[in-house]
Amino acid sequence: MARILVFAGSLRTASLNKKLARLAAAAVQAAGGDPTFIDLKDYALPLYDGDLEAAEGIPPNARKLKDLFKAHRGLLIACPEYNAGITAVLKNTLDWISRQDGAEPGSVPYEGKVAALCGATPGQFATLRSMDMARHVLMQLGCTVIARRLGVPRAHEAFDEQGGLKDPNLAAALQSLAGELVRVTDRLSA
Numbered sequence: 001m002a003r004i005l006v007f008a009g010s011l012r013t014a015s016l017n018k019k020l021a022r023l024a025a026a027a028v029q030a031a032g033g034d035p036t037f038i039d040l041k042d043y044a045l046p047l048y049d050g051d052l053e054a055a056e057g058i059p060p061n062a063r064k065l066k067d068l069f070k071a072h073r074g075l076l077i078a079c080p081e082y083n084a085g086i087t088a089v090l091k092n093t094l095d096w097i098s099r100q101d102g103a104e105p106g107s108v109p110y111e112g113k114v115a116a117l118c119g120a121t122p123g124q125f126a127t128l129r130s131m132d133m134a135r136h137v138l139m140q141l142g143c144t145v146i147a148r149r150l151g152v153p154r155a156h157e158a159f160d161e162q163g164g165l166k167d168p169n170l171a172a173a174l175q176s177l178a179g180e181l182v183r184v185t186d187r188l189s190a
Contacts, residue, residue, distance in 0.1 A: 001034045002028075002034065002073055002185035002186050003035075003036065003074070004034065004035045004073070004074040004076055004181060005036050005068055005076070006021050006028060006037045006038070006075075006076045007021055007037065007078070008039075008080065009040070009078065009079050009080055009086070010080045011040060011089055013041070016159070017119060019159055019163055020152060020174075021078040023171075024078065024118060024174060027174050027177070027178035028178045030175065031175065031179040031181075033074070033185070035076075040093060043064060044061060045061050045062055045093060048092055048095045048096055053099060059096065062096035065096070066101065066108075069097055072113075073185045075114070075115040075116070076116045076117075076178065077116075077118075079118070079127050080119060081121050081125070081127040085129060086134055087130070094137055094138070094141065097110075098141055107142050110141040111142050113138075113142070114143065114145075114146065114181060114185045114188055115145045116146050116178070116180070117131040117134055117135060118131075119150075119151050119152065121151075121153065122154060122155055123153065124153050124154070125153065126151025126153040131149050144184070144188065146177075146181060146184055150170070150173050152170060158170065
């Protein structure tokens with residue numbers, strides 16, 4: 001069973017991307033995977049600073065995140081878009097996790113991982129630019145990023161009162177994304 005770590009690149013409690021990530025975790029489970037949803041707000045990290053790393057080492061929360069990444073074969077990330085780009089919290093998280101820790105290379109938490117990307121925004125572009133940037137970073141770190149992705153435009157109107165997607169086509173697309181991630185992760189893990 002594919003273990004998939006699911007999170008949003010946002011800290012805001014009422015984040016549209018956290019809503020989408022929670023739905024994505026349920027979609028992973030429905031597709032036969034074993035999802036773990038985390039909230040990056042629970043893993044506060046300082047901004048990456050080489051001087052801080054040299055003086056204090058890897059922050060405890062970065063080590064916790066490294067362990068979570070290593071314990072999962074796949075990643076499903078909901079990517080918000082700030083000013084047409086990847087969020088600072090997502091980039092900072094990926095950077096801290098990629099730091100060498102003792103004798104362990106920084107690539108270890110990413111090696112052999114399969115990632116899928118989605119995103120929600122009140123705007124029209126459905127976080128496509130942010131997902132492109134996240135794809136680039138993840139591939140550079142050694143992840144296989146599946147081509148399928150899901151952008152939810154006008155997301156402030158996309159969710160019903162129970163937190164589900166109103167549009168059945170979007171809900172089906174999210175299920176399809178999760179299913180492909182689980183299948184590819186299982187296939188590459190075999």
